[in-house]
Amino acid sequence: MANILAIDDSGLMQAFWVRILSRSQHNVITVSSGNEMRSVLATMSPQLIFLDLSFPGENGFELLQHIRRYQHCLEIPVIAVSGYAGEDTRQACREAGFTDFLAKPFSLAELRGMLARYLEHATNPRALAR
Known part of the structure; x- marks a missing residue:
């Protein structure tokens, strides 16, 4: 069981994250703002x-x-989630330092693959994104 943070201003997406990730026995916290x-x-x-x-x-x-900026968050995989899935957006995410990109709408198989990839290899997540 992992602690997963989902940051999304959409109430529907927050409910989705809780419902889907909780089924996998993960502890899910959702927030809707930077604060x-x-x-x-x-x-x-x-x-x-x-x-x-x-x-x-x-x-x-x-x-x-x-x-x-948080020392304890330097190596945490951060997955960009967006409906804008063009190569420009993906490239901007790579350059900004996101670990990976998940395009909306995504399948449960894609989500499960990300969970397996980044939770199994949490000690060096950036190596997997390259």
Whole structure:
């Protein structure tokens, strides 16, 4: 069982993350803003983070910078989640330091594959993204 943080401003997506990831016996925390994210990360060290790219105010790229400022979050895999799945977006995510990219809509098989890849290899997640 892993602690997973899902950062998304959509209530529907938050409910989805809780429903699907809880079925796999993971502890899921959802937040809808950068302020909530910073509050959670001040007290928690998740094993995996799913981060939507589109937010009012701060975007996912800015939130990733905040995540990496926490010493305990330097090696946590952070998966960008977006409906904008073009190569430009994917390249921007790689350059920004996201560990991987999950395009909406995604299948349960894709999600399960990411969970297996990043939770099994949590000691060196960046090596897998290359």
